[in-house]
Structures are given as structure tokens and as C-alpha cells.
Amino acid sequence: MKKVYIYAASLALALTAVQGVAQDRKQPAPGPAPTINISEPTSFVLKNGLKVLIVKNNKLPQVSYTLTIDNPLVFEGDKAGVSSLVSGMMGTETKNKKKDVFNEEIDFLGASIRFSSSGAYASGLSKYNAEVLELMAEGALNSVFTQEEFDKTKAQAIEALKINEKSVTEVAAKLEDALLYGKDNAAGEFETLQTIESVTLKDVQEYYVKHFNPNNAYLVVVGDVDYKSTEKLVTKLFGKWKKSNATYQSNTVKGNVAKTQIDFIDMPNAVQSEIALVNEVELKMNDKDFFAALIASQILGGGGEGRLFLNLREAHGWTYGAYSMVSTSRKYPGKFKATASVRNVVTDSAVTEFIKEIDLMRTTLVKPEELKNAKAKYVGSFVMSIQKPETVARFALNKELHKLPKDFYENYIKNVNAVTAEDVQRVAKKYFLKDNQRIVIVGKGADVVKGLENLGLPINYYNTFGDLIDKPVFEKAIPAGVTVESTVDKYIAAIGGEKQVNAVKSILMKSSAAVQGMNLEVTLKLKDGYLYSEQKISGGPVVGKQILTPKGGYVIAQGQKMEMEGEELKKLRDEAVLFPELEWKKGKSVSLVGVESIDGKDAIGIQDGDTVYYYDLASGLKVSTIATKSFGEQSMQEITTYKDYKEVKGVKFPFTQIINVGMEMEVKVTELKVNEGVSDADFK
Missing domain, CATH: 2.50.20.10 (Lipoprotein localisation LolA/LolB/LppX)
Structure with a gap:
């Protein structure tokens, strides 16, 4: 049939009937930049190493708790995916509360609580702050991992992997980092059916005991709370949390290529090619280049006003959108990335336009209007974000993790507005490495490889597991x-x-x-x-x-x-x-x-x-x-x-x-x- x-x-x-219709909302015209006042957190450290940051905010009767385990990256190797299974199982049942009871208590308080292998988050009304934190601590520190829940979570993970095997987007996402950093380290490895199948309940339990510890942990409290009572409550709930003697391998990544190359992954079912031009960058939030790099990426591909979008979508109609980003480095190098999904027939042409736009950023000064608009976009997003408690918590944590100046966020707008066109060109040369990039393309080889070969760039071929292979036979x-x-x-x-x-x-x-x-x-x-x-x-x-x-x-x-x-x-x-x-x-x-x-x-x-x-x-x-x-x-x-x-x-x-x-x-x-x-x- x-x-x-x-x-x-x-x-x-x-799906249309279930979801309804999304409504467009136009962004209002920006007003004058406000003065930024972000409360400085008060802090204390428990004997086990947990550092607690408290940001008092009594505008609303709410409180949020963000627990972050900032351990070095863990290379999971042939057990890749064990941390994901830990995340999926944490908080479902604890030593003192059965699954249904635990969830009923959360619902009764009207709270939101979630867990992962690297932390936890909880929010609720401040009048229930003690009860909410008690439940979060119970799920985080006393999680029980049962065979029944393990089998269920593992089966779901396997099913998701099977579904994603044919997803061009999913394959592109995992191989981008695998090829950039190398899949033999924590920054580039990814889960496969084989690695998930090899994970046992014992592996999950051991990972939790070994890596979910206070050695490198932070708890950020934001909301309408009292410092003294919060300190007493946190000490009571987390003071007996035991340190771990876990050791971690160093994380050595591949480094950038000597010459720009195409890394191609053939997926015969692809009607569009996923393109990503990527290179490693050494950029930290406290570097002098940080704000200029943000603005440069915004001008190149930060949205509908970005050059990539205006070129590939508006001028040529090849894609729904083309974007770029630059990420910072702390545990491993950050990356510059320019990306789009384009029709097979224009894959080679799109790559040419990507290279052209990146080169223009490096060789010419951006226009005053572009610079003005990019700054306004960043300032507007920043001002909107600080209204959210989770943003305030992230800012407080960032200051600790990235060793930022105390006035980093108070001066954020000033530093954005101080970026010049010369700064943008300088950082584009430094971080947008036109001559040392991996152009990772996942697409239908039979339709696109001939065009790519005409670009004159070396082409390497990989399978969907990131293994280097000979050039496939595309047309049988x-x-x-x-x-x-x-x-x-x-x-x-x-x-x-x-x-x-x-x-x-x-x-x-x-x-x-x-x-x-x-x-x-x-x-x-x-x-x-x-x-x-x-x-x-x-x-x-x-x-x-x-x-x-x-x-x-x-x-x-x-x-x-x-x-x-x-x-x-x-x-x-x-x-x-x-x-x-x-x-x-x-x-x-x-x-x-x-x-x-x-x-x-x-x-x-x-x-x-x-x-x-x-x-x-x-x-x-x-x-x-x-x-x-x-x-x-x-x-x-x-x-x-x-x-x-x-x-x-x-x-x-x-x-x-x-x-x-x-x-x-x-x-x-x-x-x-x-x-x-x-x-x-x-x-x-």
C-alpha cells in the first residue's frame, strides 16, 4: 500500500490539533540602556568542599537552588553513555522515599526539581524553601538505582539511538565534535548502541558514587531567603556529603588542521546537507577579546541580520537559516562554528559563500550600521536575561568558575559598546580560521560530492561512527x-x-x-x-x-x-x-x-x-x-x-x-x- x-x-x-498555532510576536523597539545592578553573592564553604553562593532577591516570594558538580571531564570510552543513564535515573527513587511518594511531595509543594549526573536544580515558593531544598538534597545525595529503572532507562536510550541513526541532523551534531576534538577523549566521544549496551547497573551505581561528589561542587541560592537560616539548612542537608578520591585523566584534543579540508559523511537518505565550518579557539571569558569575539560572531551569523543569513537565505534561498557562534574554553578548547542546512544541489555553492563571508570578516572593516545593530542586539538580550533568577544564578557561578572580575556583569554593556570595527576585524582574523578549518558535511554523496571536488579542497571520508574510510561508491x-x-x-x-x-x-x-x-x-x-x-x-x-x-x-x-x-x-x-x-x-x-x-x-x-x-x-x-x-x-x-x-x-x-x-x-x-x-x- x-x-x-x-x-x-x-x-x-x-500534531496541529494537539499543538495549536504559534503566534508571531514582534520585538519592541529598544529603549535606553539601563544601569545594571546585580547583587553580589554572600558565600561560605562547607568542610567537604561544597561552596555555597547566596544571592538575595525579595522582589518575588520565590527561591531557586542550582547545584553544579564542576569535575574535570570524564572519558567514558567503551561505556560512553553511562553519565546519560545516571542523569535519566537520578531522583526517580531515593533511600528514604519511593518514586511515587517523592513525586507527590514535589507536586504538593508546586515545586520544580530536576537532576543530572552533574548537578540538580529546584525552584518553588520561598515559604516552602526548606521543604524544596530537602527534596532536592534527598534526590541528589540519596538516589537509589534499581534494576527495573535501569532496564527502562537503558531501553529508552537504545530506542532513541536507533531512531537517530538515520537522522542527518543528529549524525552531524555528534560527528562535528568527534572530528574537531577527536573521539578518543571526553570532548569528542559520543554514545553508540554498542557502548550503551555495554553499560550495566553496577557501572551506573559506581559512576554516581565516584563522580557525584562535593569536591568541586557549587550550590547557588537565589531568591527571597534569609542568609543565616539558609546557611544552617544547607549545612544540615549537605554537610555529611562525602568527598570522593576520584582521579581524572588529562584531556588532550586534536588541535586545528594545517590546511582547510572537507570532512564528508555520506547519508543516502539526506535531502539536505548539514554543513558546519569549525575550528578550535582558545578564548576565555576574562580575555580582552571576549566581547569583540561575541560581536564579530553576531555580525557574521547571529540571526536574521547576520551576513550568513542575508546571503544564504535572503539572497539565494538555499536554507531556512545560516548562523555562526563562538564558544569559550575552560576544560577544553572552545570552537568557532558557522553552519546551515542546505539543499543537496547547492551544497558546494553554499560552502563557497561561507568561505567568502568568513574571509570578508577577516579582511575588511564591518559597516558602522552593522556594528551598531549587533551591539543593540546583545545589549537587549542581556538586559532581558537578567530578569530571570536562573540567569542571576548562572552569573554568580560564572564569576567563580571563570575567575571573572566582581564587576564583570555590571560593566557588560559598557564593554559591548566599547567594541570597535577594528576590534571585530582583529578577532575575526584570530578566531575565524579560514585556512585551518574542518568543513564537516553530512549529506547524500551521490548528489553532492562531484560539486565539492570542484572546490579544490582536500576531502576526507568518514562513516557515521567517525572512522576514516576510503571514498565510498556512491552510485551502485x-x-x-x-x-x-x-x-x-x-x-x-x-x-x-x-x-x-x-x-x-x-x-x-x-x-x-x-x-x-x-x-x-x-x-x-x-x-x-x-x-x-x-x-x-x-x-x-x-x-x-x-x-x-x-x-x-x-x-x-x-x-x-x-x-x-x-x-x-x-x-x-x-x-x-x-x-x-x-x-x-x-x-x-x-x-x-x-x-x-x-x-x-x-x-x-x-x-x-x-x-x-x-x-x-x-x-x-x-x-x-x-x-x-x-x-x-x-x-x-x-x-x-x-x-x-x-x-x-x-x-x-x-x-x-x-x-x-x-x-x-x-x-x-x-x-x-x-x-x-x-x-x-x-x-x-
């Missing part, structure tokens, strides 16, 4: 004798034979999928040219319907009925067929597009309009469909993978579908009926 459009449309319809030859006709015949034979397939006149299918923490139930009734699709949240009302009638079609979403017409109606009616392969046998024009690797197996593709269907060369079964959707100059793919074929009335159907429509979800068929449960009355 042809369900990629139907399912994607159904899920998109349901179609085996002799394989045609559209032979592929269709093999598929029909594989699912039951032409007689059985032709006997299918209607299908009723019920399925479910987890969407944003909710269970979405979809009922699909299908005849050739007719469709009924209903979506509902389990235990809730129907959130959407989509119906193709003999004369037209309509959608119901959020209680509103919208008629379908024109090209939209025609396209859906063309899609609403039981077996598109039978239409091809009748003479519909389609074409063979080549061999791709789908889940490690060779599959032959057949293109029908904007959709390519892939069939396993060995088994003949349909294993994937990739539908390309265009939105003006932009395009995206809807990728469906078919698994778990089961026979119903002599015909095999996939009972599991992995659908990617910007996010990935697993759809499980719970009921499938052939030639029953569907009537003409459904299509009215």
Missing part, C-alpha cells in the same frame, strides 16, 4: 536484468502473488504511535481512490479526520471543516491506492532510479512522481519510501521504513513503520482487515 502520504498527513493533522550499478517490471513482479510474488493481491478490494487498518508523550491512534479505511482517516489521542476525543469522497475531499481539524480542492485533492486521490505497483503494471509511467543501501541491504528504487519506492533486491519486499515535499525554495523528505511483514488473508503487510516527518516515530499496526469493515458509507 501507499501510505507514506496518508500517514504523514494524518500525523501532521493530529543496477544488476543486469533488473527492471521496473521485474521488480514489481518480484514484490507482488513476495507478498502473496498476483491473484491474492488483486483480490484485495479494501483495507481497514488501526495503528498507534507515541507522539510527544501521547499515544496517537489512527484508523485508516482505504479503497482505490477513496480514503477515510481518523486520528485520536488514546482516551480522548477525535482530533482530526481526512476523507476522500466520490466527488471531493475534506479535512476536519480542531472542529473546523476544510474542503480540499485542486492539486491538493488530485494528489491525495492519486496517493489513495491499495497497491501502486498494480497501477504501474497497467502502464503508469515510472522509472528505475538506482540502488541504495537501506538498513545495510541493497534496494532498488522506483520513482513515481515525488516519491521513490525501494525494494530489497534479495527478498523483493518493499523496505522504504522517500517522498520529497517542496515548500517554495525549500524541500524536505518524508521517509518511511517498512518492517515486520505479516500475512493477512494470503497477502503480507508491514505491521511496523518507522516514519520520519521532521521527527521520527514508530507506528505499530494493531489490527488489519482485508475486504471487511469498510463500506461506501465511510466515504461521505
Whole structure:
């Protein structure tokens, strides 16, 4: 069956109904820069090493607690992911409170508490400050890690990794740091199925005992609290927290390349290329270059006013957005990064424009208006941020961790406004290393590598695990004798034979999928040219319907009925067929597009309009469909993978579908009926 459009449309319809419509809000015109007054924290240190910073703020009857474990980076190696599992399990159950009791007490106080392997955060009303901190301390210092919770958390981590294996964005994100810093150290390593599988409950327990300690810990308290009583409470709750004798390896990273190069990772399912130009930087918050580097990055790619955005999006229409950033270094080098997601066909052109814009920042002075706007943007963001308690806590901690002057934030606006065009050019030369960058690209090699080779830059090839490999074969030859006709015949034979397939006149299918923490139930009734699709949240009302009638079609979403017409109606009616392969046998024009690797197996593709269907060369079964959707100059793919074929009335159907429509979800068929449960009355 042809369900990629139907399912994607159904899920998109349901998501729209669940989420509602976001409203644009225009930013008000900036006023004069205010005077910045940030309270200086009072502090004390417990005997175990925990340093406590208290920032009194009685504007609102609220309090927040931020616990930060500032240990050196931990290289997890073949257990990469153990810290993530610790984060996922912490606070679910403690030595003194069962899971349900712990959560009920948090809810009763109206508090917010969360934990990770490197700290904890809690906030609530100041009248409950003692109770809130007691619960945070209980979860942080007395977490219990049970086998049941471990198995659950590990299974979730494995499932997430499996989903992200085909995500071009996720692969790009993890390999960017792996290639920049090296995956053999804590700054560049990443989790894999193999490393997560190797983690045991004992590993989690030992990591918690060894690394969740007060040796390098800070507790920042912000809000309407009394210093003396807070000191007494913190001492009572955290005073017996024991130090650890943990030792840490030094963290040596790779360093920048001698000459700019392209590091390419092939992902055949990519409709867009993820591009990141990166280099290491040695920049600290207390360096004289800090503010100039922020402004330089803002001008280059800080948002809709940045040069990269104006070039790649506004002038060329190649991307939704192009950005840059520069991060500071403390435990390991920071990085400069310029990035965008662009269409395959313009990947090489986009790289050329990135290099051009970076070079201009290094060789010419920025315009006065650009400098003025960048400063205004930073000042505005800074002023807005200091209204938030969590920002005040971060500022207090930053002063400690980065050894900042006491008046660093009081002078923040003054230092931003003091940056000159000459400063911007100077730091661009120093930190935007045009001649020593890794240009990390994750994309479809068959579409983009020829263009990249014409740029004259050396190209290294890596697999999705960050291992250096030989140049892949991007275009596999179609085996002799394989045609559209032979592929269709093999598929029909594989699912039951032409007689059985032709006997299918209607299908009723019920399925479910987890969407944003909710269970979405979809009922699909299908005849050739007719469709009924209903979506509902389990235990809730129907959130959407989509119906193709003999004369037209309509959608119901959020209680509103919208008629379908024109090209939209025609396209859906063309899609609403039981077996598109039978239409091809009748003479519909389609074409063979080549061999791709789908889940490690060779599959032959057949293109029908904007959709390519892939069939396993060995088994003949349909294993994937990739539908390309265009939105003006932009395009995206809807990728469906078919698994778990089961026979119903002599015909095999996939009972599991992995659908990617910007996010990935697993759809499980719970009921499938052939030639029953569907009537003409459904299509009215």
C-alpha cells in the first residue's frame, strides 16, 4: 500500500490539533540602556568542599537552588553513555522515599526539581524553601538505582539511538565534535548502541558514587531567603556529603588542521546537507577579546541580520537559516562554528559563500550600521536575561568558575559598546580560521560530492561512527536484468502473488504511535481512490479526520471543516491506492532510479512522481519510501521504513513503520482487515 502520504498527513493533522498555532510576536523597539545592578553573592564553604553562593532577591516570594558538580571531564570510552543513564535515573527513587511518594511531595509543594549526573536544580515558593531544598538534597545525595529503572532507562536510550541513526541532523551534531576534538577523549566521544549496551547497573551505581561528589561542587541560592537560616539548612542537608578520591585523566584534543579540508559523511537518505565550518579557539571569558569575539560572531551569523543569513537565505534561498557562534574554553578548547542546512544541489555553492563571508570578516572593516545593530542586539538580550533568577544564578557561578572580575556583569554593556570595527576585524582574523578549518558535511554523496571536488579542497571520508574510510561508491550499478517490471513482479510474488493481491478490494487498518508523550491512534479505511482517516489521542476525543469522497475531499481539524480542492485533492486521490505497483503494471509511467543501501541491504528504487519506492533486491519486499515535499525554495523528505511483514488473508503487510516527518516515530499496526469493515458509507 501507499501510505507514506496518508500517514504523514494524518500525523501532521493530529500534531496541529494537539499543538495549536504559534503566534508571531514582534520585538519592541529598544529603549535606553539601563544601569545594571546585580547583587553580589554572600558565600561560605562547607568542610567537604561544597561552596555555597547566596544571592538575595525579595522582589518575588520565590527561591531557586542550582547545584553544579564542576569535575574535570570524564572519558567514558567503551561505556560512553553511562553519565546519560545516571542523569535519566537520578531522583526517580531515593533511600528514604519511593518514586511515587517523592513525586507527590514535589507536586504538593508546586515545586520544580530536576537532576543530572552533574548537578540538580529546584525552584518553588520561598515559604516552602526548606521543604524544596530537602527534596532536592534527598534526590541528589540519596538516589537509589534499581534494576527495573535501569532496564527502562537503558531501553529508552537504545530506542532513541536507533531512531537517530538515520537522522542527518543528529549524525552531524555528534560527528562535528568527534572530528574537531577527536573521539578518543571526553570532548569528542559520543554514545553508540554498542557502548550503551555495554553499560550495566553496577557501572551506573559506581559512576554516581565516584563522580557525584562535593569536591568541586557549587550550590547557588537565589531568591527571597534569609542568609543565616539558609546557611544552617544547607549545612544540615549537605554537610555529611562525602568527598570522593576520584582521579581524572588529562584531556588532550586534536588541535586545528594545517590546511582547510572537507570532512564528508555520506547519508543516502539526506535531502539536505548539514554543513558546519569549525575550528578550535582558545578564548576565555576574562580575555580582552571576549566581547569583540561575541560581536564579530553576531555580525557574521547571529540571526536574521547576520551576513550568513542575508546571503544564504535572503539572497539565494538555499536554507531556512545560516548562523555562526563562538564558544569559550575552560576544560577544553572552545570552537568557532558557522553552519546551515542546505539543499543537496547547492551544497558546494553554499560552502563557497561561507568561505567568502568568513574571509570578508577577516579582511575588511564591518559597516558602522552593522556594528551598531549587533551591539543593540546583545545589549537587549542581556538586559532581558537578567530578569530571570536562573540567569542571576548562572552569573554568580560564572564569576567563580571563570575567575571573572566582581564587576564583570555590571560593566557588560559598557564593554559591548566599547567594541570597535577594528576590534571585530582583529578577532575575526584570530578566531575565524579560514585556512585551518574542518568543513564537516553530512549529506547524500551521490548528489553532492562531484560539486565539492570542484572546490579544490582536500576531502576526507568518514562513516557515521567517525572512522576514516576510503571514498565510498556512491552510485551502485543496477544488476543486469533488473527492471521496473521485474521488480514489481518480484514484490507482488513476495507478498502473496498476483491473484491474492488483486483480490484485495479494501483495507481497514488501526495503528498507534507515541507522539510527544501521547499515544496517537489512527484508523485508516482505504479503497482505490477513496480514503477515510481518523486520528485520536488514546482516551480522548477525535482530533482530526481526512476523507476522500466520490466527488471531493475534506479535512476536519480542531472542529473546523476544510474542503480540499485542486492539486491538493488530485494528489491525495492519486496517493489513495491499495497497491501502486498494480497501477504501474497497467502502464503508469515510472522509472528505475538506482540502488541504495537501506538498513545495510541493497534496494532498488522506483520513482513515481515525488516519491521513490525501494525494494530489497534479495527478498523483493518493499523496505522504504522517500517522498520529497517542496515548500517554495525549500524541500524536505518524508521517509518511511517498512518492517515486520505479516500475512493477512494470503497477502503480507508491514505491521511496523518507522516514519520520519521532521521527527521520527514508530507506528505499530494493531489490527488489519482485508475486504471487511469498510463500506461506501465511510466515504461521505
